[in-house]
Amino acid sequence: MHLRLRFVVLHTPDIGGMKAFYEELGLKVHADYGMWVEFETGPATLALHQSGEAEATRHAGIFLEVEDVDALYLRLKERGLVVSDPRDQDFGYRTFTLRDPQGNQIEFGEPLQP
Numbered sequence: 395m396h397l398r399l400r401f402v403v404l405h406t407p408d409i410g411g412m413k414a415f416y417e418e419l420g421l422k423v424h425a426d427y428g429m430w431v432e433f434e435t436g437p438a439t440l441a442l443h444q445s446g447e448a449e450a451t452r453h454a455g456i457f458l459e460v461e462d463v464d465a466l467y468l469r470l471k472e473r474g475l476v477v478s479d480p481r482d483q484d485f486g487y488r489t490f491t492l493r494d495p496q497g498n499q500i501e502f503g504e505p506l507q508p
Contacts, residue, residue, distance in 0.1 A: 395466065399438045400503070401457030405445035412442050455499035463488050463504035482506060 406412045413431050417423065421433040421440065429444035443455075460466050467480050467490050480490040487503035494500060 396461060397502075398459045399456065400459045401432075401439045401441050401455075401501075403441045403443050403455035403457065403499075405443050405455065407445060407447045409442050409444040416440070416442070455501065457489075457501045457503060459487075460502050460504055463490065463502055466502055 404412065409429065409431060413423070413426075416433055421435065423431060424434045424439065425432040431442040433440045441457075463480055467477060470477050470492065475492055477492045478490045480488055482488050483503070483506075486506050488506055489501050489503040491499055491501045
């Protein structure tokens with residue numbers, strides 16, 4: 395199975411301030427949905443997500459693109475890992491999530507077919 399890093403997500407209670415900070419570093423905004431901002435950074439995307447104070451100070455999130463999200467979901471669930479049910483997202487991916495031992499969110503996604 396091939397996993398490809400697609401997103402690094404930083405949770406923040408101050409998305410405007412964080413957006414300005416990364417723009418000041420020279421990153422260009424690729425997409426801005428208000429509570430979600432993406433920057434052009436090459437093969438993977440740096441994303442900011444508007445979150446509550448507690449969530450923003452403790453955890454990060456990564457998004458890994460996979461070829462068969464449902465097969466991976468079944469394999470991880472069979473191993474006893476706590477995973478969310480897969481669902482189709484309005485941003486064009488079928489995804490599920492789990493948390494690593496430190497509480498960081500890992501989201502796995504497969505592009506939806508048009």
